[in-house]
Amino acid sequence: MKEKTAGILGGMGPEATVDLMQRIIRLTPAKDDIDHIHCIVDNNPKIPSRIKAIVEGTGEDPAPDLVKMAQRLEAAGADFLAIACNTAHYYYPAVAGAVDIPVIHMVKEVLDHLKTKVPDLDRVGVLASPAIEITGLYESIFTHSGIRVIYPAPDVRDTLFNVIRQVKAGNRSARVAKDYEGACAHLREKGAKLCIVACTELSALDIHPDELPLVDAAQVLAQAIVTMAKG
Amino acid sequence: MKEKTAGILGGMGPEATVDLMQRIIRLTPAKDDIDHIHCIVDNNPKIPSRIKAIVEGTGEDPAPDLVKMAQRLEAAGADFLAIACNTAHYYYPAVAGAVDIPVIHMVKEVLDHLKTKVPDLDRVGVLASPAIEITGLYESIFTHSGIRVIYPAPDVRDTLFNVIRQVKAGNRSARVAKDYEGACAHLREKGAKLCIVACTELSALDIHPDELPLVDAAQVLAQAIVTMAKG
Numbered sequence: 001m002k003e004k005t006a007g008i009l010g011g012m013g014p015e016a017t018v019d020l021m022q023r024i025i026r027l028t029p030a031k032d033d034i035d036h037i038h039c040i041v042d043n044n045p046k047i048p049s050r051i052k053a054i055v056e057g058t059g060e061d062p063a064p065d066l067v068k069m070a071q072r073l074e075a076a077g078a079d080f081l082a083i084a085c086n087t088a089h090y091y092y093p094a095v096a097g098a099v100d101i102p103v104i105h106m107v108k109e110v111l112d113h114l115k116t117k118v119p120d121l122d123r124v125g126v127l128a129s130p131a132i133e134i135t136g137l138y139e140s141i142f143t144h145s146g147i148r149v150i151y152p153a154p155d156v157r158d159t160l161f162n163v164i165r166q167v168k169a170g171n172r173s174a175r176v177a178k179d180y181e182g183a184c185a186h187l188r189e190k191g192a193k194l195c196i197v198a199c200t201e202l203s204a205l206d207i208h209p210d211e212l213p214l215v216d217a218a219q220v221l222a223q224a225i226v227t228m229a230k231g
Numbered sequence: 232m233k234e235k236t237a238g239i240l241g242g243m244g245p246e247a248t249v250d251l252m253q254r255i256i257r258l259t260p261a262k263d264d265i266d267h268i269h270c271i272v273d274n275n276p277k278i279p280s281r282i283k284a285i286v287e288g289t290g291e292d293p294a295p296d297l298v299k300m301a302q303r304l305e306a307a308g309a310d311f312l313a314i315a316c317n318t319a320h321y322y323y324p325a326v327a328g329a330v331d332i333p334v335i336h337m338v339k340e341v342l343d344h345l346k347t348k349v350p351d352l353d354r355v356g357v358l359a360s361p362a363i364e365i366t367g368l369y370e371s372i373f374t375h376s377g378i379r380v381i382y383p384a385p386d387v388r389d390t391l392f393n394v395i396r397q398v399k400a401g402n403r404s405a406r407v408a409k410d411y412e413g414a415c416a417h418l419r420e421k422g423a424k425l426c427i428v429a430c431t432e433l434s435a436l437d438i439h440p441d442e443l444p445l446v447d448a449a450q451v452l453a454q455a456i457v458t459m460a461k462g
Binding site: 003011012013014015017018021022025032033036037039040041042043044047049073077165168169 | 234242243244245246248249252253256257261262263264265266267268269270271272273274275276277278280303304306307308396399400401
């Protein structure tokens with residue numbers, strides 16, 4: 001069976017997209033170039049800020065640019081699409097409605113992963129930008145799963161938001177890592193036995209704190225892309 | 232002035248393309264996503280092997296696929312193109328002739344870099360796949376520069392070729408690093424005061440041996456892409 005070509009809506013941020021591509025390569029068994037999957041990647045950091053549109057409520061709507069990007073990837077030969085950003089999945093219906101090829105839904109993939117791999121899970125912490133909580137993106141998918149989604153308290157949420165902004169600005173200092181680990185510890189104290197890394201900037205940080213299992217949405221997405229491409 | 236969008240012919244190999252994207256990001260001064268440059272990347276590892284076509288003389292011609300990839304990137308909105316593979320520049324005339332947008336020539340950029348940054352250079356070692364020596368790609372560009380291009384002896388060339396194959400197979404062991412450093416030492420003994428890293432797999436290895444300055448063609452290409460995008 002012919003392998004499928006993946007189209008990736010990226011650039012949100014650009015480094016997180018590179019991190020996703022690296023994960024795809026590592027998850028693909030390969031002895032030479034040809035064993036790897038074909039990915040057409042639009043690493044477009046000029047998409048209007050999801051944060052400004054959702055959190056600050058002042059920014060331009062990113063949906064029209066995401067739709068154009070999806071259509072261009074389809075025209076360029078993608079057989080299916082993936083969106084390399086948790087928050088951008090708020091615009092999933094617009095994107096999926098604008099193309100004739102399947103679009104992987106990262107949050108649905110995460111839920112499927114949890115249901116398959118983590119039995120008896122009743123609550124899960126979410127490490128993400130405030131936009132994820134504001135939009136209720138994870139709740140909307142998890143609503144009938146029996147898994148409750150919990151978020152950090154407002155002060156820790158602000159700290160975590162700053163971690164994301166620092167990663168976007170290229171800062172991966174020890175202080176940034178410490179703040180991230182503090183947010184993980186806080187969610188563990190709030191009763192999370194497991195946390196979802198639900199922001200591709202945090203995925204790119206690639207930190208694994210002690211005593212708290214993490215399921216990384218970017219890793220789950222990378223696996224879904226490889227599986228779909230290989231058929 | 233509006234920034235330009237880069238189109239990148241990639242996948243030769245896929246990890247080397249990710250390495251180039253990472254270099255582009257690191258070379259771009261940025262405080263947030265929007266400061267980064269827009270890159271449309273066709274990470275296509277299904278392009279017929281340049282090695283098989285040039286070294287073994289048995290493989291399918293990669294030129295038609297490279298041409299199609301270039302035209303698709305132009306149609307997708309790229310304002311200029313770059314080819315993320317030294318050897319594939321053997322097909323540069325076919326690619327450049329098939330589109331109406333500029334195509335950066337990595338080898339020309341390397342020569343410009345050397346002429347500007349390294350005065351009185353009379354000979355330079357080339358760390359590359361045998362396809363580079365067979366095609367005379369570097370000589371064809373360096374011919375009137377006064378800089379002589381030198382290659383490893385056949386046994387070391389074979390060792391270096393194996394290093395490239397190992398990187399393509401995901402092997403970055405200490406042995407691979409040692410073999411690479413051995414090839415560098417050999418070229419230094421042959422009189423190279425400086426070597427060009429002229430294979431993007433070797434760029435992705437990112438090894439800097441003692442006592443031999445390296446100019447990495449991937450790094451020079453990344454800088455050329457950032458400069459062209461920023462205008």
